[in-house]
Amino acid sequence: MTKLYVQYGCGLSAPKEWINFDSSPTLRIQKIPLLGKIIKNKLNTVFPSNVKYGDIIKGLPIKNDTCEGVYCSHVLEHLSLDDFRVALKNTFKILKKGGVFRCVVPDLEYSAREYIKTLEKGDKLASIAFIGTNTLLGIKHRPKGLKGHLSSFWGNSKHLWMWDNSSLTEELKIAGFSQIRVCKFNDSDDEMFKYVEDPSRYVNAVAIECIK
Numbered sequence: 001m002t003k004l005y006v007q008y009g010c011g012l013s014a015p016k017e018w019i020n021f022d023s024s025p026t027l028r029i030q031k032i033p034l035l036g037k038i039i040k041n042k043l044n045t046v047f048p049s050n051v052k053y054g055d056i057i058k059g060l061p062i063k064n065d066t067c068e069g070v071y072c073s074h075v076l077e078h079l080s081l082d083d084f085r086v087a088l089k090n091t092f093k094i095l096k097k098g099g100v101f102r103c104v105v106p107d108l109e110y111s112a113r114e115y116i117k118t119l120e121k122g123d124k125l126a127s128i129a130f131i132g133t134n135t136l137l138g139i140k141h142r143p144k145g146l147k148g149h150l151s152s153f154w155g156n157s158k159h160l161w162m163w164d165n166s167s168l169t170e171e172l173k174i175a176g177f178s179q180i181r182v183c184k185f186n187d188s189d190d191e192m193f194k195y196v197e198d199p200s201r202y203v204n205a206v207a208i209e210c211i212k
Helices: 025-030 035-042 081-094 108-120 126-134 145-154 165-174 191-195
Strands: 004-008 019-022 051-053 067-073 095-106 178-182 205-211
Touching (some): 067 081, 067 191, 095 108, 095 165, 108 126, 165 205
Parallel strands (some): 004 067, 019 051
Antiparallel strands (some): 095 205, 178 205
16 A cells, blocks of 8 residues: 655645645646646746645645655744644644654744844844844735735745744644654655755754654
8 A cells, every 4th residue: 555645835846756735826726727828838936737736724635544744844834823723733634643744944043043143243123134034024015906915915925923943842742743853854764755855944944753
């Protein structure tokens, strides 16, 4: 029996060994016959053909207790706190007992410490870099007009919630996960994770591996 591995929020990283999902509106339109072909010619970003549309908050079209491994990288920080908790519950559901979940998010603690360092050096604009560049929590321009609102809808680059090691670990415990540990790039005992992991995503990030 083939073992099942699922990645959600995959973006353009879609190894054939995994079932890859993304919830981008662009992907949804790209999947529409005829219209999708027209849109593809006008887009700078085109999803690989094996990426399926799926939203972890609504629940992926995967049977419960079937996945050997689940992975997401730089996805959870784009969710509100409530949606994040729903995502963890849905992740837990699709994993089989003993299944592995690995996730990577930007490290709030690192950004906060860098902010304090910059502030102590006398940089009067340290907070602007912290909010607008390093954590992506701020909004520089409020969307105006139809074009602005459409642009805001299509893009999902802003971070809605940030995590450090201790808070993410605690949320995983609450969701039911065990054997929670800080992980590093490609340090999983399961070789399948090497197909989805990218070393650049681990820079200044919190990476966690846990078990159902």
